[in-house]
Amino acid sequence: MKPTDIRDPEYFHKVVDCQYACPAHTPVPEYIRLIAAGRYTDAYKVNWDSNVFPGILGRTCDRPCEPACRRGRVEESNQEKPEPVAICRLKRVAADHKDADAVRALMPAPAAARNGRRIACIGAGPASLTVARDLAPLGYSVTVFDRDARAGGMIRSQIPRFRLPEEVIDEEVGYVLDLGVDFRPGVEIGSMRDLLGQGWDAVFVGTGAPRGRDLDLPGRREAAAHIHLGIDWLSSVSFGHTTKVGRRVIVLGGGNTAMDCCRTARRLGGEDVKVIVRSGFDEMKASPWEKEDAQHEGIPILNFLVPKSFVHEAGLLTGMTFEAVRAEYDAKGRRTLVPTGEPDRFIECDDVLVAVGQENAFPWIERDCGIEFDRWGMPVVDKLTFQSTEPRVFFGGDSAFGPKNIIWAVAHGHDAAVSIDLMLRGEPLDRRPAPGVSMMSQKMGIHEWSYDNQIAPEARFKVPWASAERALASIRVEVELGFDAATAWKEAQRCLNCDVQTVFAPRLCIECDACVDICPMDCITFTPDGEEADLRQRLNAPALNLAQALYVQDGLKTGRSMVKDEDVCLHCGLCAERCPTGAWDMQKFLYTKTKAGPGCGVPGDGERRAA
Amino acid sequence: MTWIAKPRLHHPSLERNRVGYTRRDYEGKISTLCAGCGHDSISAAIIQACWELDIEPHRVAKLSGIGCSSKTPDYFLGNSHGFNTVHGRMPSVLTGANLANRDLIYLGVSGDGDSASIGIGQFAHVMRRGVNMAYIVENNGVYGLTKGQFSATADQGSKSKRGVVNTDSPIDMVSVALQLGATFVARGFSGDKPQLVPLIKAAIAHPGAAFIDVISPCVAFNNHAGSTRSYDFVREHNEAVNRLDFWPSREAITAEYAEGEVIDVAQHDGSVLRLRKLAADHDPTDRVGALNLVQSRSAQGELVTGLLFVDPDPEDLHRHLGTVERPLASLGTRELCPGQAALDRINASLR
Numbered sequence A: 001m002k003p004t005d006i007r008d009p010e011y012f013h014k015v016v017d018c019q020y021a022c023p024a025h026t027p028v029p030e031y032i033r034l035i036a037a038g039r040y041t042d043a044y045k046v047n048w049d050s051n052v053f054p055g056i057l058g059r060t061c062d063r064p065c066e067p068a069c070r071r072g073r074v075e076e077s078n079q080e081k082p083e084p085v086a087i088c089r090l091k092r093v094a095a096d097h098k099d100a101d102a103v104r105a106l107m108p109a110p111a112a113a114r115n116g117r118r119i120a121c122i123g124a125g126p127a128s129l130t131v132a133r134d135l136a137p138l139g140y141s142v143t144v145f146d147r148d149a150r151a152g153g154m155i156r157s158q159i160p161r162f163r164l165p166e167e168v169i170d171e172e173v174g175y176v177l178d179l180g181v182d183f184r185p186g187v188e189i190g191s192m193r194d195l196l197g198q199g200w201d202a203v204f205v206g207t208g209a210p211r212g213r214d215l216d217l218p219g220r221r222e223a224a225a226h227i228h229l230g231i232d233w234l235s236s237v238s239f240g241h242t243t244k245v246g247r248r249v250i251v252l253g254g255g256n257t258a259m260d261c262c263r264t265a266r267r268l269g270g271e272d273v274k275v276i277v278r279s280g281f282d283e284m285k286a287s288p289w290e291k292e293d294a295q296h297e298g299i300p301i302l303n304f305l306v307p308k309s310f311v312h313e314a315g316l317l318t319g320m321t322f323e324a325v326r327a328e329y330d331a332k333g334r335r336t337l338v339p340t341g342e343p344d345r346f347i348e349c350d351d352v353l354v355a356v357g358q359e360n361a362f363p364w365i366e367r368d369c370g371i372e373f374d375r376w377g378m379p380v381v382d383k384l385t386f387q388s389t390e391p392r393v394f395f396g397g398d399s400a401f402g403p404k405n406i407i408w409a410v411a412h413g414h415d416a417a418v419s420i421d422l423m424l425r426g427e428p429l430d431r432r433p434a435p436g437v438s439m440m441s442q443k444m445g446i447h448e449w450s451y452d453n454q455i456a457p458e459a460r461f462k463v464p465w466a467s468a469e470r471a472l473a474s475i476r477v478e479v480e481l482g483f484d485a486a487t488a489w490k491e492a493q494r495c496l497n498c499d500v501q502t503v504f505a506p507r508l509c510i511e512c513d514a515c516v517d518i519c520p521m522d523c524i525t526f527t528p529d530g531e532e533a534d535l536r537q538r539l540n541a542p543a544l545n546l547a548q549a550l551y552v553q554d555g556l557k558t559g560r561s562m563v564k565d566e567d568v569c570l571h572c573g574l575c576a577e578r579c580p581t582g583a584w585d586m587q588k589f590l591y592t593k594t595k596a597g598p599g600c601g602v603p604g605d606g607e608r609r610a611a
Numbered sequence B: 001m002t003w004i005a006k007p008r009l010h011h012p013s014l015e016r017n018r019v020g021y022t023r024r025d026y027e028g029k030i031s032t033l034c035a036g037c038g039h040d041s042i043s044a045a046i047i048q049a050c051w052e053l054d055i056e057p058h059r060v061a062k063l064s065g066i067g068c069s070s071k072t073p074d075y076f077l078g079n080s081h082g083f084n085t086v087h088g089r090m091p092s093v094l095t096g097a098n099l100a101n102r103d104l105i106y107l108g109v110s111g112d113g114d115s116a117s118i119g120i121g122q123f124a125h126v127m128r129r130g131v132n133m134a135y136i137v138e139n140n141g142v143y144g145l146t147k148g149q150f151s152a153t154a155d156q157g158s159k160s161k162r163g164v165v166n167t168d169s170p171i172d173m174v175s176v177a178l179q180l181g182a183t184f185v186a187r188g189f190s191g192d193k194p195q196l197v198p199l200i201k202a203a204i205a206h207p208g209a210a211f212i213d214v215i216s217p218c219v220a221f222n223n224h225a226g227s228t229r230s231y232d233f234v235r236e237h238n239e240a241v242n243r244l245d246f247w248p249s250r251e252a253i254t255a256e257y258a259e260g261e262v263i264d265v266a267q268h269d270g271s272v273l274r275l276r277k278l279a280a281d282h283d284p285t286d287r288v289g290a291l292n293l294v295q296s297r298s299a300q301g302e303l304v305t306g307l308l309f310v311d312p313d314p315e316d317l318h319r320h321l322g323t324v325e326r327p328l329a330s331l332g333t334r335e336l337c338p339g340q341a342a343l344d345r346i347n348a349s350l351r
Helices: A009-015 A017-021 A028-036 A040-051 A052-058 A085-098 A100-106 A126-138 A166-177 A192-197 A228-236 A256-267 A288-296 A406-424 A467-473 A485-493 A514-518 A532-537 A574-578 A605-610 B040-050 B068-076 B090-100 B112-116 B120-129 B175-179 B193-205 B232-239 B289-300 B317-321 B340-350
Strands: A118-122 A141-145 A183-185 A200-206 A227-229 A248-252 A272-276 A306-312 A318-329 A337-341 A344-349 A351-354 A393-395 A436-443 A443-445 A502-503 A524-527 A550-553 A559-567 A586-590 B060-064 B081-084 B106-113 B133-139 B183-190 B209-215 B238-240 B242-247 B262-267 B274-276 B302-309
Touching: A009 A017, A009 A166, A017 A028, A017 B340, A028 A040, A028 A085, A028 A485, A040 A052, A040 A085, A040 A100, A052 A085, A052 A166, A052 A406, A085 A485, A118 A126, A126 A141, A126 A166, A126 A200, A126 A406, A183 A605, A200 A288, A227 A228, A228 A351, A248 A256, A248 A524, A256 A272, A256 A288, A256 A351, A256 A467, A318 A351, A318 A524, A337 B193, A344 A467, A406 A514, A502 A550, A502 A559, A514 A524, A514 A574, A514 A586, A532 A550, A574 A586, B040 B068, B040 B133, B040 B193, B040 B209, B060 B068, B060 B090, B068 B081, B068 B106, B068 B112, B068 B133, B081 B090, B081 B302, B090 B133, B106 B112, B106 B175, B112 B120, B112 B133, B112 B175, B120 B133, B120 B175, B120 B209, B133 B193, B175 B183, B175 B209, B175 B289, B183 B193, B193 B242, B193 B302, B242 B302, B274 B302, B289 B302
Parallel strands: A118 A141, A118 A200, A141 A183, A200 A393, A227 A351, A248 A272, A248 A351, B060 B081, B060 B106, B106 B133, B133 B209, B183 B209, B238 B302
Antiparallel strands: A306 A318, A318 A337, A318 A344, A436 A586, A502 A586, A524 A559, A550 A559, B183 B302, B242 B274, B262 B274
16 A cells, blocks of 8 residues: 555544544634643633534534544444534533633724725525635624624524523624624625626525425415415524414424424423424434434434324314325335325324424525536535535535534634635635644653543433423523533543554664554554455454444564554553654644635645645 | 553454454553554564464463563563563573463563573573473663663674674574574564464464564664674575464465475364475474575674474473373362372382
8 A cells, every 4th residue: 555645634634533523624623632631711712713612502503523533433342322422511510610701802803904805695594604704814804794683693593492592692703893894784785796797796595494494284374374385484483483382382394493393382381292203213314313312302203104184174174194105115226105004193282383394595696697506406506615606606504505503614614714815815715724633742751641541431411401490480591501620520531532643664674563562442553565355354453334434554673564443542552652752652742724814725734734 | 662652543444253262352551662662563563473373361371571672572462361571581480480371372482681691591491391382572672771781682793883793693583492402483674564463373272382583673772884693784684484374273375386386284183384485495393494594694794584493293391291181270179288198109100
């Protein structure tokens, strides 16, 4: 195999599974160490730089980092239930325990002078706010329009208060607006053509996926008074327009919105709330923990039931009928739902919440204003630059590629801000800035490191909850209470510090086998070189996870290669502690995605920082 | 050494052997030897060999003397019996233990100081008597614990770390063991586990006095230019006479080799030592030939490694003494005090 080029920042970036999986590439182990050290403010700032909304995401993130977390791989068959580090909840710890004044002091100052460029952001959701945060301090005049009275977008309108208190939204949205952003509440943009005519240097569209998909079944129109579209109903609850729901509620749909709907209904007088999904329980789109949370509140989830009709008596909804189905898979693994032949089921209810999906809607963008749309009504957007076919217009968040979640919107916002910055400086948009990379040895003594390399054996700690009676009594009582400092410290110990990399220097190696013998995971092998597929089979422990790289170095005296399987390495540093010559070193690899501003686009600068 | 203990977490594919243990279950405490010490590699080889042989840890007694090497039994087989004897006196304690309980597997672990200097007398006699054991000398040519003076096995003309040249003749442990009647004699290198692990397995399975001299570089005091026990020197001058595959009696032999390339030595218990020949002129059942080979190659500055000599039908101390099959330790009062009639019979036989 070709020796691994560790100068390529993407190599070690991939080893930091959590950071690699995070769309915004938040340096997770870095902030977890800061939390363990009690430096909550610094941990908050590390988060804020990458993901803009640490307190919000620490409660609501879809957590792509956690399924990626190495802990879930190395505990497998070592512990009864392999569980990743509670990364998301540790992020919240940073937000909960930070020193608010100190955080404010760390925030960038509003630009002292404006550069004369005007940027319009449509919608004040996470994508637009990220664009505003990245560009306003650079001197751009950023104006954010939203049809609602307050900024936040779906964060404010769709996420129920018992998951995310209003103060947290106010605080973190406020950090952005305080950077000298011009926020225009209550303004609904009605025409893209007019907007483009107003001479904006760039327009960013971050209007989300604002339209809930409906179910056109018999009885839908007649019983409409008690049938609600999930996201509209949630925002109506959020803004206080809806305060009650019937005693018996059916929630249709298996995504996170359905989970929010059913739990909200439980708090507004719904005593008998059921979630009913077409698919099987395991295929539901909702995150596993959101399903658990709903079930924890006594909400049953009934699966393999396809809704057939709304049943009403003279326009008053009395229930719904469902057809029982089962899943069948063809040779290609495609699923079809086949009726089981059982008689249709009638389930009584007073209200139905329809949460079967969301759609984008751009009625305000004229189809002839230079922005091309595809046949599904989605704008044609460059995946790298987020630019539409009208060079001045950019899309991000759900409005770019359909419904995802907050962290994706933030990542899109960063990228779109980079594009806008490059464009307005007259530089090519497709030359993306190189990431900021630093590598620093953690060696402090013969076997002392500046990171805590001891591996904690504990299983994942549970986040405490408010008592069920208290939580269900009000929509405003937050259910999850967050880790206290002591538990947060213990959970932080579970982090394996995957960003502290094992770096091998072949010319120092005397091939004494000390690292091979001490490695608890049998990751390291000295062996004659071969093709990757062959090498993977004949290591001390087979390297079966093809998603993880082999670290290969040649140049040893015996002509063999050092091959390390990165898959299950604990980053405990024992190889480096046992190495008599310092051929192994533990080096902290810090990867930061370059944001708009200095360092972005200046030729050669990115490379210099990476070196 | 390391500050932290080896984490309990292990590779997901870690296997269990026939007696239900993983390789990790054969480990001991965390080593306090210098980082990179060859002895730690030998410990790892012993762990691997015991796991592969499906040995129950409580059936092993590991005995050692004093020295870096003699510390190592603390770092492997943490659930076995252990005895750290006075310097150089491990062979007599091992002999005593073996006489008392012949059912255990005896592992003698020693070093060049412990076995070739202070304990050379004991070493000689334990080999002569044919005590059933695997005796491993972790041979680095220096006194590591006292900062690197030459040991009795250091080659004449080799240089110490401070630049002093050794003027004394070396004791070659392999030759001594061959002369004194050891029935299994091998030499390995701590930096070559594929060679060492089968040698240890075969030595443990050998029902007689088995001796392995393992060259084990001392990274702190004997791994410099001018040393003849450094990793580089040993790799350059290592002449392996054969490669051993050890097949326990219950396993079918699966490796295939062309005619003339291998020598099979059938053991008394049905196990097979399959030697892939690397030196055409070497017959591993010829004691005198082995001595000649070791000496002649040594005169050329080469270190021969591999299984140098094995007696396929060895005798051990218990057979020489005609002891009962049951371990003496398990005999009860009835067997040990058979009564007046038995005593009278013995007395009568001596009249």
